[in-house]
Amino acid sequence: MSDGRTALLRRLRIGTLVRILLVVVLAALPLYLDNSLLQTGLFSMAAVVGAIGLTILTGAAGQLSLAHAFFLAVGAYSYSYFAGLPDPSKASKAHGLGLPPVLAMVLAVAMAGVVGLLFSPIAGRLRGIYLGVASLSLVFIGSFVYENARGLTGGFNGRAATDFSLFGFQFAADHPPLSILNVPYGRFERLWYLFLFLAVLAYVFGTNVLRGRMGRAMQTMRDSEVAAATMGVDIRRTKAGVFALSSMYAGLAGVMVALAFTRVTPDYFILPLSISYLAMVVIGGLGSVGGATLGAVFVTALPTLLSRYSDSLPFVAAPASGGYDAGKISAALFGLAIVLFVLFEPGGLSALGKRLTGRVRRHTPGGVRGHKPDDRAVEPQRTLPRSGNTTRTQEDPV
Numbered sequence: 001m002s003d004g005r006t007a008l009l010r011r012l013r014i015g016t017l018v019r020i021l022l023v024v025v026l027a028a029l030p031l032y033l034d035n036s037l038l039q040t041g042l043f044s045m046a047a048v049v050g051a052i053g054l055t056i057l058t059g060a061a062g063q064l065s066l067a068h069a070f071f072l073a074v075g076a077y078s079y080s081y082f083a084g085l086p087d088p089s090k091a092s093k094a095h096g097l098g099l100p101p102v103l104a105m106v107l108a109v110a111m112a113g114v115v116g117l118l119f120s121p122i123a124g125r126l127r128g129i130y131l132g133v134a135s136l137s138l139v140f141i142g143s144f145v146y147e148n149a150r151g152l153t154g155g156f157n158g159r160a161a162t163d164f165s166l167f168g169f170q171f172a173a174d175h176p177p178l179s180i181l182n183v184p185y186g187r188f189e190r191l192w193y194l195f196l197f198l199a200v201l202a203y204v205f206g207t208n209v210l211r212g213r214m215g216r217a218m219q220t221m222r223d224s225e226v227a228a229a230t231m232g233v234d235i236r237r238t239k240a241g242v243f244a245l246s247s248m249y250a251g252l253a254g255v256m257v258a259l260a261f262t263r264v265t266p267d268y269f270i271l272p273l274s275i276s277y278l279a280m281v282v283i284g285g286l287g288s289v290g291g292a293t294l295g296a297v298f299v300t301a302l303p304t305l306l307s308r309y310s311d312s313l314p315f316v317a318a319p320a321s322g323g324y325d326a327g328k329i330s331a332a333l334f335g336l337a338i339v340l341f342v343l344f345e346p347g348g349l350s351a352l353g354k355r356l357t358g359r360v361r362r363h364t365p366g367g368v369r370g371h372k373p374d375d376r377a378v379e380p381q382r383t384l385p386r387s388g389n390t391t392r393t394q395e396d397p398v
Helices: 003-031 035-060 068-083 101-125 128-148 187-211 213-223 225-230 235-261 271-284 289-308 326-344 348-362
Strands: 383-385 391-393
Touching: 003 035, 003 187, 035 068, 035 187, 035 213, 035 235, 035 271, 035 289, 068 101, 068 128, 068 235, 068 271, 101 128, 101 235, 128 271, 187 213, 187 235, 187 289, 213 225, 213 235, 225 235, 271 289, 271 326, 271 348, 289 326, 289 348
Parallel strands: none
Antiparallel strands: 383 391
């Protein structure tokens, strides 16, 4: 086995171990965090799932979408309808089918995918800003539906989201009672593990999609549709598939938001939510599942952390005392981060992290690429001829 392949396998093993360690740390956090930080973590994990779906669509496939908030609403309202119990008194304007929560979640994700598939013919005919404007119409159409389809959505006041349960285990109640290391596990602690499982599942599936045949087809289509068609990629089918997949991710994120909120209201699923998701994938790094995860946590958790620790931070305080609201400061920081990343690091947090870890490896004894500490480790790169006008170095993979 060549030294380059050995180094690649070593990096993959290290990356896998780091991810497993991170999951273990996240699994232990409910033992130490209070309800406020736990709730922030729940929304962050829901945002991670939605951001992965958007980075697959926008970053990997090159399809600009401003309708992510709409597909989150489809998932949230569908779950509330499928799992909601019928009201015998007819006093409530919203009704439901009373299905098991697990089945309701699966159907809600599938419903979001179907809606995305119905929109895919439009996505197949448009590109760039034109697709973004066309998808934006879904947000406005959705706002009208949320407030007027009262039997489904509950109208302006929204509707309650049915608590999640699995095989009799309640995730939003103390049945059965659960305590670990003398820490009682209530609603936030139980939902934490459900959301962590869903976020890890979304991460692993999204990573495998981008590394597989579909991911290569999407990236080729993003770079050049003509070249992709020449190589045998069905452009319309690929666009339809990726739009449906992204919508399903958004639908699952919507279900998670409904469970964390315990209520689905129309004023949440509006245009600023779609813009927030675009900020997540741009800050994290377009086309990177890990970058989408980092960007989602950054955008979702920063306002809460600024507000929580405002007493020890300059310029963050109540407006009446001469300070600035944490939400406004967060919005300004998001805008500044987007500009800085676009100008100096288009790859976002993901590329920045790879650059920093690369520097650490270069300063590690034994070299960065797994070479033995002999003369080859310090041998300068030699430029070798390549056919055409390009060249490659000796360290390039063959």
